[in-house]
Each structure stands twice: as C-alpha cells, then as structure tokens.
Amino acid sequence: MGGKRALKAVIDAFDFTTGRKIAGKYEVLSLLGAGWEGEVYKICEIRTGIERAAKLFFPQRNIGNKTAKSYAQKLHKLRQVPILIQYHTEEILLVRKIPITVLISEYVEGDLLSEFLKKFPGERLHPFQALHLLYALTCGIEEIHLLNEIHGDLHTDNIIVNRYGLEFEVKLLDLFNGPFPKKETRQQDICELIRIFYDTLGGAKRYSKMPATIKEICCGLKRSLILDRFRTISHLREHLESLDWSSDMY
Helix, strand or coil: CCHHHHHHCCCCCCCCCCCCEECCCEEEEEEEEECCCEEEEEEEECCCCCEEEEEEECHHHCHHHHHHHHHHHHHHHCCCCCCECCEEEEEEEEECCEEEEEEEEECCCCEEHHHHHHHCHHHCCCHHHHHHHHHHHHHHHHHHHHCCCCCCCCCCCCEEEEECCCCCEEEECCCCCCCCCHHHHHHHHHHHHHHHHHHHCCCHHHHCCCCHHHHHHHHHHCHHHHHHHCCCHHHHHHHHHCCCCCHHHC
16 A cells, blocks of 8 residues: 555544454454554454454554554564563454554553552552562663663553562553664653652652652652663662662651
C-alpha cells in the first residue's frame, strides 16, 4: 500500500467486539488499551486456549509496515529482557478492505500501576515499598539501556504490576518506536522513572514530609540535579543498592 492510496487508508478505531476472529486463529476477549499507534486486545488462541495480546496498528501510523516491523524487531532484539512483554509473531488481516498488521505477544496478568496504587491508603506506597518498586524498574530499564535501546514512554499506565511482597514483579508496555537521540532519551528514561517514584509516594502533597533518603533520589524533580547525580541508569541502580536502610525510612 503506497502513495495516495496509503494516505486515504485512515482508521482511528477498530472497535472489535468479543468473539471477533483474528486471522482465523485467535478470538477477541476484550480491549486492553488504545494509543497513537493502534489498539491492543486480549485474545485467545483458538486451538490451544492460551491467552495472548494482539496489537493492531492504524494504517496511517504504519505506512509501508515500517512501524510494526521496527517495533517487532526491537522486541526481538530485547527478547532476553524479562521486564518486557515477549513478542511471538505477525499476522495480517483485512479491516474495511485495508490490510492491517497485528503483532501477537504474550499476555500478562496484573494491574496497571495507576490502578494498583488505588488499593493503598491515600493511593500511595510506603517509602520502603516505593523504593523496591523503583529498584525493580531500574534493573529492567538498565538491561534495555545496556543493549543500546530505550523505553522512551514511561508512566503509570505503561507498567503492569503482577506481584509484590519481598520484591515487585513488573512488566513494561509500549516502548517508544522510532528515530531518537539515544543519549537524551536514556536520560529521559531516568527522569521519568524518578517521576514515577515521586508519584507513587503521593507526589507534591507528601514530598515535603519525605525522609532525606527519598529526597536525595527525587532531587525535587529538577532534571539537571537528577542527571548530575545519576548520569546513567546504572548509577541509579548502584545508588539504590548502597542505601542505608535506616529508621528515617519509616
């Protein structure tokens, strides 16, 4: 699909209903989310009953299949990074006579971090819990950075929390896909991580009462101070590992 025809192929919503078949192999269970690139559905593999996730790309966001191809290749490159959703295969289906690319990935149970926080008093974590969450996310992002890639779009609606206790089990969604200055975007990942940490603690309403250990990480959310203290994600990970878990955390 190219040229003028590609420009006319515009779909802003697929609106798939429960029971809709995809590529004759999968059945739609529910809509998981929607974004600039397309929509993500929870699906069931008909022959096995295994639940998976299907990302459908809007044709105007996937001219020449470049977006989907690049996204699949990036996930494949990062397939050994456990914090990421694992990509399985690509399918093509016709929607309103337009070829649509579908990427099939693993489906992960859990709550989006934005919903997970609502389970706690004041919709915030205790500093001890928040530090463990930050550490889990930092270790995952570090693996991505060490492979010379970035996430590029970290926020509480892009993080799935599957389990917590002595440690958090988390997964990341929707990596930013496209050309980018990698140094600046790696720095963005660090700042966004610390912003998430700040928000899980209750944000501006609680920050003034936070212990010094917390403020040394958040740096008042001042980008220049954060990046001066944590030049790379590895510096942030090393800082967290060297913390003195003293009584000021409680």
